Amino acid sequence: MAIAHVAMPIAAWQTFDYWIPDGLDVARGDVVRARLANRAALGVVIDVDAASEIGERLQPIDALSGIPRLPEEVMALAAFVSAYYQAAPGLAHALLVPPPMRARKPAAKSAAQMESDPPAALHALNAAQTNALDAILGSSGTFAVTMLHGVTGSGKTDVYLAAATHAVARGGQVLILVPEINLTPQFERRVQRALPNVHTVTLHSRLAAGARRANWNAAASGDAQVVLSTRLGVFAPLPHLALIVVDEEHDDSFKQQDGVRYHARDLAVWRAQRRNVPIVLGSATPSLETWARAQGARYRHAAMPERADPRARLPAIRFAPLRGADVRDGFTPALREAISARLARHEQSLIFVNRRGYAPSLKCAACGWESECTRCAARLVVHHEPDRLRCHHCGHAEPFPRACPECGNVDLLPLGFGTQRLEQAIRAAFPGARVARVDRDTTRNKDAFATLSKDVEDQAIDILIGTQMLAKGHDFRRLTLVGVLGADNALYSADFRATERLAALLMQVAGRAGRADRAGEVIVQTDFPGHAVYRALASHDYARFAAELMREREAAQLPPSSRIALLVAEAHARADVDRFLDAAFDRAQSLCDGDARVQVFPPVPAAMARRRGFERGQVIAQSDERKALLAFLPRWREALTTTASARVRWALDVDPVSF
Ligand code: ADP
Ligand code: ZN
Ligand code: ZN
Numbered sequence: 001m002a003i004a005h006v007a008m009p010i011a012a013w014q015t016f017d018y019w020i021p022d023g024l025d026v027a028r029g030d031v032v033r034a035r036l037a038n039r040a041a042l043g044v045v046i047d048v049d050a051a052s053e054i055g056e057r058l059q060p061i062d063a064l065s066g067i068p069r070l071p072e073e074v075m076a077l078a079a080f081v082s083a084y085y086q087a088a089p090g091l092a093h094a095l096l097v098p099p100p101m102r103a104r105k106p107a108a109k110s111a112a113q114m115e116s117d118p119p120a121a122l123h124a125l126n127a128a129q130t131n132a133l134d135a136i137l138g139s140s141g142t143f144a145v146t147m148l149h150g151v152t153g154s155g156k157t158d159v160y161l162a163a164a165t166h167a168v169a170r171g172g173q174v175l176i177l178v179p180e181i182n183l184t185p186q187f188e189r190r191v192q193r194a195l196p197n198v199h200t201v202t203l204h205s206r207l208a209a210g211a212r213r214a215n216w217n218a219a220a221s222g223d224a225q226v227v228l229s230t231r232l233g234v235f236a237p238l239p240h241l242a243l244i245v246v247d248e249e250h251d252d253s254f255k256q257q258d259g260v261r262y263h264a265r266d267l268a269v270w271r272a273q274r275r276n277v278p279i280v281l282g283s284a285t286p287s288l289e290t291w292a293r294a295q296g297a298r299y300r301h302a303a304m305p306e307r308a309d310p311r312a313r314l315p316a317i318r319f320a321p322l323r324g325a326d327v328r329d330g331f332t333p334a335l336r337e338a339i340s341a342r343l344a345r346h347e348q349s350l351i352f353v354n355r356r357g358y359a360p361s362l363k364c365a366a367c368g369w370e371s372e373c374t375r376c377a378a379r380l381v382v383h384h385e386p387d388r389l390r391c392h393h394c395g396h397a398e399p400f401p402r403a404c405p406e407c408g409n410v411d412l413l414p415l416g417f418g419t420q421r422l423e424q425a426i427r428a429a430f431p432g433a434r435v436a437r438v439d440r441d442t443t444r445n446k447d448a449f450a451t452l453s454k455d456v457e458d459q460a461i462d463i464l465i466g467t468q469m470l471a472k473g474h475d476f477r478r479l480t481l482v483g484v485l486g487a488d489n490a491l492y493s494a495d496f497r498a499t500e501r502l503a504a505l506l507m508q509v510a511g512r513a514g515r516a517d518r519a520g521e522v523i524v525q526t527d528f529p530g531h532a533v534y535r536a537l538a539s540h541d542y543a544r545f546a547a548e549l550m551r552e553r554e555a556a557q558l559p560p561s562s563r564i565a566l567l568v569a570e571a572h573a574r575a576d577v578d579r580f581l582d583a584a585f586d587r588a589q590s591l592c593d594g595d596a597r598v599q600v601f602p603p604v605p606a607a608m609a610r611r612r613g614f615e616r617g618q619v620i621a622q623s624d625e626r627k628a629l630l631a632f633l634p635r636w637r638e639a640l641t642t643t644a645s646a647r648v649r650w651a652l653d654v655d656p657v658s659f
Contacts, residue, residue: 002026002050004061006043007078007093008036013641015046015089018061026061029070031097033062044070044078044093068220070096071237077271078235084630086565086637086652087260095235095260098217102210122194123158123308132159132302136280137166141242143273147249147294148282148302151540152511153475155308156282157187160245161194163280168198168225172242172277176228177264179251180472181206182449187247188228195226203229203236206446231256231264234271244272248472249281249290250504255657263655265290284511284542285504288553291546292560307515315482315513315520317538319529329425330417335483335523336429342481343433343462347518349481351422351465352509354489356439357381358421359414362389362400366409371401377610382414383441394612417485423465430463438466471509477516482509484524491531494607495659496558500549503533503542510537557622559655563629565621566659567640568606569650570614577617578603580648585619587639588632597628607659614649618659 004026005015018034020026030045042065074096082092125133128150136146136159150156164174178187181204191200201215201224218224220237227233231254246254246265254264265281272279281290281299294301307314320334328336342349361379362371371380373391380389380398388397403410414421423437436442436452443449449469455461456476464470464479490502506524514520526534536545554561567584571577581603588600599622606616621636623629637652644650 002048003058004032004045005047005049006032006034006045006061007090008034008043009041009090009094009097010036011088011091013088013637016043017058019058020048021060024061024064026064027069029072029075031065031067031070033065035059035062042067042094042097043090044075044096046075046089046093065097066101067098068217068237071239073271073275074235074237076274077267080270081260081262081267083634085260085262085654086633087262091260095232095262099209099213101213102208123155125158125162126155126308128304128306129155129159129162129308132156132304133162133166135300135302136163136243136278138300139278141167141170141277143276144278145269145272145293145299146278146280146302147286147290147299148280148304149286149294149542150282150284150302150304151307151314152284152508153307153309153312153314153515154284154304156247156304157190158194158308159304160247160280160282161191163243163278164191164198164226164245165195167242168195170242171240173219173222173224173238173240174226174243174245175233175236175238175241175268176226176245176247177233177254177268178228178230179248179253180469181230182443182469184228184230185450186453186474191226191228198225199223200226200228203227203233205230205232231262234264234267241271241275242277244268244277244279246279246281248283250283250285250287251472252501252657255655257658258651261651261653261656263657266655283504285507286542286546288500288546288549289560292550295550309516311517312515313519314540315510315522317510317522317524317534319534319538320523320525321527321529322525323527329429330422330485331425331429331483332523332525335525338481338483338521338523339426339430339463343430345480346459346478347481348456348459348461348476348479349463349483350470350476350479350509350512351426351463351483351485352467352470353417353419353422353465353485354467354505355381355416355418355486356420356441356467357383357390357392357418358424359418360416361414362412363415364404364407364409365411365413367404367407369404369406370415375610375613377608381418384420393608419465419467422485426463426465433462434460435463435465436461438464438470440467440469443469468505468509470512471505474512475515476512478518479512480514480518480520482513482520482522484509484522487524488526488528491528491533496553496556497657499533503536503545506533506537507540507542557624562622562624563626564656565629565633566653566656567619567621567636567650568616568653569618569648570606570611570616571648572614573647574615576645576647577615580644580650581617581619583643584636584640584650587643588619588621588636591635591639592632595628595632597625598623598632 002020078093082089222239293299320332359382376393510522592598601620
């Protein structure tokens with residue numbers, strides 16, 4: 001009797017054997033229903049064996065799932081994910097399984113379909129865009145990675161769409177990965193305008209399961225010619241894949257931060273190589289990982305240093321010091337005046353602060369007590385409407401205390417500024433202005449963001465206040481002022497990528513200003529205008545900044561000059577974490593005894609030492625050689641499996657983006 005080796009969706013480093021009932025046609029790549037510890041689950045068949053050392057205890061496969069057999073390409077991708085990211089094979093293969101099919105309810109119309117935009121005339125590509133397109137397609141459809149470094153507004157999207165048109169015309173499918181769910185409706189509209197007769201589908205986690213499954217089917221059957229997707233789309237079968245686009249390739253949302261900790265950009269490159277098709281990694285602020293490879297000529301480098309709209313210029317950057325200025329409600333006189341001027345000219349302003357809520361914490365004026373989460377090493381954030389102290393890490397919420405829990409003083413003050421507080425200040429300072437706040441709190445509703453950006457486009461809004469949700473992708477034509485508040489906070493971060501991220505964020509957000517005929521201005525409130533990040537912003541010279549960062553990373557042997565894997569562990573008791581990590585460190589040292597290529601550092605607390613009631617710590621393993629690290633990790637993982645106690649939760653994070 002034939003048996004199937006099946007990857008079941010649990011964190012075990014093994015596959016499970018089931019016997020195949022007569023008449024069931026089961027092969028590698030099939031998604032099957034089977035029982036695991038008496039629970040029904042979907043598994044992916046890795047292999048079928050004729051051999052029959054079947055113990056009596058083996059269970060049968062219950063049924064085929066109805067999901068089309070997964071092609072070899074994505075099966076190989078899952079195997080790679082398991083091996084590279086040290087993820088249990090069952091969890092890696094579960095990434096391939098689409099959501100279940102629902103009753104035949106027609107898929108909800110997407111925002112793009114509801115819009116009835118007139119088909120916009122397509123621009124003829126300018127010289128820089130044509131060069132970029134040539135670089136991407138240059139190798140007549142074979143594998144090559146092109147880093148497309150284009151400033152905000154340089155017309156990267158038009159380049160992607162021209163490359164996509166080319167691929168589709170030859171019968172190919174195009175995978176376009178974008179970072180934000182919020183960006184997909186806008187992007188989708190642009191795709192449909194540029195490629196009106198092309199079957200485009202989206203894949204992202206906010207789609208209803210039925211719609212996502214229908215779109216997945218369209219991708220897998222080859223019917224969908226363009227697949228526009230967040231990171232999860234990198235696992236979709238695409239039989240005619242001819243081109244991959246990764247937009248905003250530097251964005252951390254391509255990295256999954258829990259479960260299987262894969263990086264969709266890196267997997268996209270892997271997939272392109274395996275399929276021998278071109279891939280383009282686009283950004284105004286490429287990740288140093290990508291930058292280094294383009295410098296080293298492993299990737300092609302296409303640059304678009306100017307805005308595409310011939311009337312548009314990159315915005316002028318000004319710095320407004322806080323020290324010594326008449327700062328009111330967080331605003332410097334320079335920024336207040338600039339906002340007034342925009343209102344008078346019927347232009348729009350965007351106020352950017354990367355903190356939602358009213359104020360980052362509540363503080364006692366007498367003894368210095370600050371509101372802290374009992375479950376996390378974090379401040380409780382002051383929120384109004386409703387009035388609550390909220391933890392942004394665990395969701396805990398409590399009413400405001402009437403008095404200081406330490407000293408009884410009733411004089412408790414909100415400390416610092418969040419979007420709510422700035423909104424209040426703006427409304428008070430500019431009573432006639434139409435103000436909108438955009439953050440996770442105001443966009444919980446599925447369509448809220450689309451409605452808001454439509455209001456901005458229709459000029460129903462004068463002043464936008466928001467978090468980084470506003471930084472990306474939007475093309476608001478009458479927006480001429482961007483004010484940046486609180487950016488200096490990031491300069492104190494311990495994360496070695498903090499300045500790289502801040503530069504990316506500021507260039508993105510600055511890029512919202514002056515995208516059409518009206519000149520844009522950016523005012524950054526800072527006391528450190530001489531910092532390299534701000535100098536790069538002011539000179540629009542990312543290349544120089546990247547070179548500077550690269551030198552720092554080389555000197556400190558940090559990525560991309562080295563490779564890192566992180567062992568993260570958490571437990572309710574700190575002692576359990578410490579014991580586990582100490583043992584893990586010892587094992588690592590004996591495993592790489594005599595091998596100087598892999599360095600392991602003693603355990604340290606995580607950047608956030610406690611979260612959701614769990615004490616957290618980590619051990620870093622580092623190497624100049626990817627191969628050496630990859631050889632070490634499976635041996636370490638095996639050793640860890642035998643040392644871990646049930647009280648400790650742990651995971652390996654290869655190429656981590658947060659610490
Ligand atoms: P990016 O993605 O690089 O930030 P976009 O693709 O959004 O830039 O393009 C910015 C603006 O420039 C858009 O309004 C787009 O329609 C316009 N644009 C793109 N290419 C051209 C061109 N060749 N000529 C004129 N305008 C263009
Ligand atoms: Zn007090
Ligand atoms: Zn908390």
